[in-house]
Amino acid sequence: MSSIKDTSIWILSGIKYVIEGMNDSQIDKMVEMILEAQNNKILLLGAGRSGFVGRAFALRLMHLGFRVYVSGETIAPAIVPNDLVIGISGSGRTRIVVTQAEVSKDIGAKVIAVTSHADSPLAILSDQVVEIKGRTKEDPDIDYTRRQITGEFEMAPLGTMFELSSAIFLDSVIVELMKLMGKSEVDLRKRHANVE
DSSP: OOHHHHHHHHHHHHHHHHHHTSOHHHHHHHHHHHHHGGGSEEEEEEOHHHHHHHHHHHHHHHHTTOEEEETTSTTOOOOOTTOEEEEEOSSSOOHHHHHHHHHHHHHTOEEEEEESOTTSHHHHHOSEEEEOOOOOTTSOOOOHHHHHHHOOOTTSOTTHHHHHHHHHHHHHHHHHHHHHHTOOHHHHHHTSOOOO
16 A cells, blocks of 8 residues: 555544544534524634635535635625634634634624634634644644654644544534535535536
């Protein structure tokens, strides 16, 4: 088997481990808050690869009929009280995400933090935290002895485990929302871009 396949299998196994360790009540509360936002706007915050994960999630929320926007896009409107803001940051310390979440809270929006660190600035200011464990780009180096004992290797550099786990988790949130909203793939396809 090629080393690329070995790495892929290792990463998939790691994602399974990360998602199995997530807190069910945090997940349920996030889903509840998204459903409560059906008559409001949802804004996704994220930088770098976490921003890409947020964009993918925003696309699926749009397919479900939510009024969803991504921070930094020219069409993102003003946030008002009771809108929902979802910040994705493995470290929970990404300055632009934390600052935008702080401003959103000051306005009166509800904030969900998707992060690996429940004690981070983003998590502390949020109304709800969804913890997705996984090495982030800012975690300290893992020493050689610990890697040998735990089997941890740098097969997933920087924030890869958080980002991929977040992407799979958020796609799974979409499936749960589909069930709760009585939507099918046919319904989602109606809102899919047709000028491609």
